[in-house]
Amino acid sequence: MEISATEICREENGEMDPFNKFLQDNPEVDKVLRLLFTIIVVSIIVFIIFRVHRRLINKVHKLRKGKENLNTRMIENIFRFIVIFVAVQFVMMSSDLTRNFGQTLFQGTAVLAAIAGFAAQNTLSDILCGFMISTTKPFEIGDRIELVDNGVSGIVKDLTLRHVVLQSIDTQMYVIPNSKMNSQQIKNLSWHTDKxxxxxxxxxxxxxxxxxxxxxxxxxxxxxxxxxxxxxxxxxxxxxxxxxxxxxxxxxxxxxxxxxxxxxxxxxxxxxxxxxxxxxxxxxNGIEIPYKYINVQMKTAAKG
Known part of the structure; x- marks a missing residue:
């Protein structure tokens, strides 16, 4: 049974204060306030979950001597997506104002997935290729790689659900779709070595x-x-x-x-x-470093 804001706060004499009286007379405002309160509480919980998860990931990195792993990066991205999705769904189902929309969204997930899958084939391909990259591990975070087909090279800085991020020697960032990376011939200059x-x-x-x-x-x-x-x-x-x-x-x-x-x-x-x-x-040490040079001799023509 739901408890409204008007039933929580009462004065000692049993009569409602003006604010609660206002909420009782305006139930829609009461619902909006309770929805905002739920959003704030859920946001705080999500923030705490992300902080705890980040600390756990950092501990894993320390155990791996500071080297970040593709699997942990991919798991972190998936975990964030799931937490946000569950939080949004919970907020929608917690209030009469959004419950119908939340139920429709939840029940229509399969239909939406089919529509999204048809409309976003490239996106799904990138996500699936991201899973393949994190599983087969042709490279790791921090590896220096070169794409043989186009000559792009750099250090792997990140793997998201859709992209691989490379940092080149001149500090430029290349954001390459996972599907492109998965089909490329890759030269890994850091393969199975810490040097x-x-x-x-x-x-x-x-x-x-x-x-x-x-x-x-x-x-x-x-x-x-x-x-x-x-x-x-x-x-x-x-x-x-x-x-x-x-x-x-x-x-x-x-x-x-x-x-x-x-x-x-x-x-x-x-x-x-x-x-x-x-x-x-x-x-x-007096050792000469040779280089090419041209010695030009100017001759002056003799007079008369």
């Missing part, structure tokens, strides 16, 4: 001592605070990659190495740091 790598090539002059150049380059990479060992040695300690003498070029000798860094470091920042350190190290 990323970049191949570097450095040119030195023919007069340079190659052993010294290799040692200087390797030490410069090791001195970088954002580079990490690429493998574990037999003694259990981390080891940095060797520097190799790769080739003879027309004007230079080419040295190459692979440097590793953690996923949280932007690639462009890592490249800048390594290139700057190697250049300064080569110059400090």
């Amino acid at each position: 990323r790598s970049v191949d570097f090539k450095f040119q030195v002059s023919y007069d340079a001592d190659t052993d010294q150049a290799r040692a200087v380059i390797r030490q410069a990479v090791m001195d970088s605070p954002i580079s990490v060992p690429g493998k574990t040695g037999q003694d259990g300690n981390g080891e940095y990659a060797d520097v190799y003498f790769l080739s003879f070029e027309e004007y230079s000798l080419v040295m190459g190495t692979t440097a590793y860094y953690l996923p949280g470091t932007p690639t462009e920042v890592f490249k800048t740091d390594i290139n700057t350190r190697v250049k300064k190290a080569l110059e400090a």
Whole structure:
């Protein structure tokens, strides 16, 4: 049995105050106020549920050492949708003003779903492909990927019910439908590893001592605070990659190495740091970095 606002608040002498008297004389206003009260209470409950759910998700991330998972992101989005849908349905069914509409909406869900499915095939396709991506996991949140078909590359920042969000090197955001991502050939540069790598090539002059150049380059990479060992040695300690003498070029000798860094470091920042350190190290050790130049000689025609 419903209890109206006019039955809750009474004065001690048993007579209603003017406000409650007004509500009793205007039942529609009473219903509107009770509906607003229900909306406020339900909104507070939904807010608390979202906060608790967010804390649980954060604890899961901490257990995973801070790495966010596609499954948790997808579950979070679905959970939010269900909570909001249930809250809206509850509010509609709680008042005479909206009960008929709520019943119609609830009973007509199947019909609405059929109509929506026909009118929004692309949307449903994106949602289903989002489930497939979160299940098969061709990439994770934080992975650096490249779409082979169109060359778009970046770090996976988010997976929603409809889209995958990529952040490119120049910090632009690409919002790509899940159906497009699911049909793309994807190159995952972070596949099953907690490190990323970049191949570097450095040119030195023919007069340079190659052993010294290799040692200087390797030490410069090791001195970088954002580079990490690429493998574990037999003694259990981390080891940095060797520097190799790769080739003879027309004007230079080419040295190459692979440097590793953690996923949280932007690639462009890592490249800048390594290139700057190697250049300064080569110059400090008197190793010339060759470059092409043109020597123009001007001749003056002889008079008479």
